[in-house]
Amino acid sequence: MADNLYEILGVAKTADADAIRKAYRKLAREHHPDVNPGDKKSEDTFKRVAAAYDVLGDEKKKKAYDEFGDASLSGGFDADKARSYQQWQGAQQQRGARGFGNESEFDFSELFGGGRGGGFRSRGPARGQDLSASVELDLRQAVEGAEISLEIPNQGTVRVRIPPGADTGSIIRLAGKGMPGRQGGPHGDLVIETEVRPHPFLERNGLDLSLKLPVTIAEAFNGASVEVPTFDGPVLLKIPPRSQTGAKLRLRGKGIARKDQRGDFYAVLQVRMPDREDEALAEALAKSSEAYSAPVRKELAL
Helix, strand or coil: CCCCHHHHHCCCCCCCHHHHHHHHHHHHHHHCCCCCCCCHHHHHHHHHHHHHHHHHCCHHHHHHHHHHHHHHHCCCCCHHHHHHHHHHHHHHHHHHHCCCCCCCCCCHHHHHCCCCCCCCCCCCCECCCCEEEEEEECHHHHHHCEEEEEEECCCEEEEEEECCCCCCCCEEEECCCCCCCECCCCCCCEEEEEEECCCCCEEEECCEEEEEEEECHHHHHHCEEEEECCCCCCEEEEECCCCCCCCEEEECCCCCEECCEECCEEEEEEECCCCCCCHHHHHHHHCHHHHCCCCCCCCCCC
């Protein structure tokens, strides 16, 4: 790959893993074939960005690239052998400076997995490199599972099944969907990391879900049965009398399902005041202080 990988992603060589990941995701979203159908330039850019992140998003590959540059991108590259070659080369230069001839030879195929010990035999077939990709999901897709399409360099369009219960940071590995192997060796894998977009109303904590549920003064004070939306459909929730803002009411087993586990669904009450003027209500509420067993700010202290 002739282009500098850091320049492809638009980051400095000193960028940390988080900055590299954010830059990749931004460019991948911008140039994804699904967003730019029929745009060959965007498709080529997407492939270059994905290939660059495959290296810079992997700590070991990034370290080798920083040290050896494009040479490290060749299939089967061996960093240890490359360092040995540099040491050998330095030793040969010293010998030459001292008047000695070249007393040994170094097989460059050693840098790419060839030979063992002191021999210089080709190692033969080698497994291809893994490819890395990331996908963004809506919370519903993560909860229920989804099937998505990814455009992968050297592979074309790949259909990926996201299992139910995926979370940000979940890893899905597709065997044989990575880079082709050397000399007929097996393909590497495609390693996919998921990122779940924030939901406008729901918060996630592991397999549990929380919803801020608006209720009226009457529902909170008198108690009520209200309909609550869940991914399984509407559920009737019983609100106890004299419920306070912030009270958490649990719907057991209505959270996220993953394999043999199932989280809970929490409704967090938010008492809403009326937004219209009403003299009768105002007079009634003026007398409501008599219904408190203690001053509401009694325990406040700074």
